[in-house]
Amino acid sequence: MSIRNSITAQTKILCIIGHPIEHSMSPIMHNAVLQDLELDYAYMAFDVPPNRLKEAVKGFKALNVKGISVTIPLKEIIIRFLDEIDGIANKIGAINTIKNEDGVLIGKNTDAEGSRKAILDAGCEIKGKNILILGAGGVAKAICYTLAKDANKIVITNRTEVRAKKLAMELKKMIKVNAEGTNNSEITLRREIKTTDILINATPVGMYPLINKSPIEKEILHNQLFVFDLIYNPLETQLIKDAKVIGCRTLGGLDMLVNQGALAFEWWTNKKPNINLMKNKIIEFLGKK
Ligand SMILES: NC(=O)c1ccc[n+]([C@@H]2O[C@H](COP(=O)([O-])OP(=O)(O)OC[C@H]3O[C@@H](n4cnc5c(N)ncnc54)[C@H](OP(=O)(O)O)[C@@H]3O)[C@@H](O)[C@H]2O)c1
Incomplete structure (x- = not known):
């Protein structure tokens, strides 16, 4: 160089x-x-x-x-x-x-296209997939808009439930996607993950310095999931470590x-x-x- x-x-x-x-x-x-x-x-x-x-x-x-x-x-x-x-x-x-x-x-907004490209480059198809996204902040919104046109369904869970519901409503109105906004309780996550293909963490939970935290319990995960954590510091989050142990395909935030x-x-x-x-x-x- x-x-x-x-x-x-x-x-x-x-x-x-x-x-x-x-x-x-x-x-x-x-x-x-x-x-x-x-x-x-x-x-x-x-x-x-x-x-x-x-x-x-x-x-x-x-x-x-x-x-x-x-x-x-x-x-x-x-x-x-x-x-x-x-x-x-x-x-x-x-x-x-x-x-x-x-x-x-x-x-x-290159977060939208950048996230889509990272998922596709990792060999994960988006068309017809059920997506569960944790978080309803700025990046969650960008990702939802770029994935919505191909996904079968998008479920958004958020600590502040009203934000998730608002985002789901906007998506339904603007892109005519099947979208739902809800809370991030363990009961909700257990129910929704059963039919999820792509799980995306768009919250800062697990980010440095609280690197032992994960936004979802390990035992809820199943091996048919593609797990994408937007966090890149650490490069391998607790969620990605847990997902690998369960046998999921994974992608970290660096890509x-x-x-x-x-x-x-x-x-x-x-x-x-x-x-x-x-x-x-x-x-x-x-x-x-
Ligand atoms: N890889 C990349 O290129 C890239 C790019 C940008 C961002 N990111 C990462 O993406 C994540 C989100 O960024 P953003 O810009 O969307 O942030 P944001 O607009 O501040 O949104 C944060 C979201 O996370 C939720 N949240 C925050 N703390 C939480 C906690 N302790 N427990 C549960 N939920 C919590 C918030 O819920 P409430 O609505 O309840 O506050 C909100 O939905 C960050 O970790 C950031 O590092 C990665």
Whole structure:
């Protein structure tokens, strides 16, 4: 891999914003592929609390920042400050990527397509499948919208039941999918999982530092499940460990992370990044911690 020597007056800026931001893996994977492709860009991370977001967006235009990744808790509230929104992101009501095209800020949701691609690349068919998704937050919503067009049924369970019901209603109305929203009690999960093909964890339960936690009891799992945990730190969560013991096919969050990042990278630079390099850089980084 060749290394770009230095930042110059021509170097273009890409960045990620969120609050907090210091745990983000995006600078690691994006700078690795920028160097690999010898592109004169630098990718930074900025901590932007929601009450400074409007100023930050003005700053992107003033400083001609070319591309911006957006993470928690800004994915929904940033929409009102942008000039254009890509179709599916409008439906989802959340974006995670912005491109600055000559001062016009366009928002897109690559979490949706990135998750879909990760599932398909892992050899799991989506068409006609029953999906059980744990969580009804921003990413759960993006995933539901992208999988709904092919799934047979989507059941959303959430700690705050009303959010799950609201998301199911929106899906039924907009995509005409068979969707149901409910609570995340053990009784509900036991009932729903019997007919589930694809189980997706879209909650932070099991994420570092509470790595021994799982959003679902091990003994409820069955070996016909494809289990997808969106969490990538740790790379193998308790849920994924349990699912492997039961004999399920599994997928961790790293593949989605690099796929959504690769889609953003290609949109900004018109170049295809090396996905394996992105993945390996993160594995190397997490391994050192
Ligand atoms: N792999 C990737 O590329 C990628 C990308 C983005 C996000 N993620 C991961 O996806 C997860 C969700 O992200 P998000 O942006 O959707 O977050 P979010 O909008 O904050 O939603 C979080 C969801 O998890 C539920 N939840 C939070 N804490 C919980 C707990 N202790 N027990 C049960 N449920 C709980 C929330 O329920 P309530 O409605 O009750 O609050 C909500 O439904 C995070 O773990 C994040 O790391 C992965």
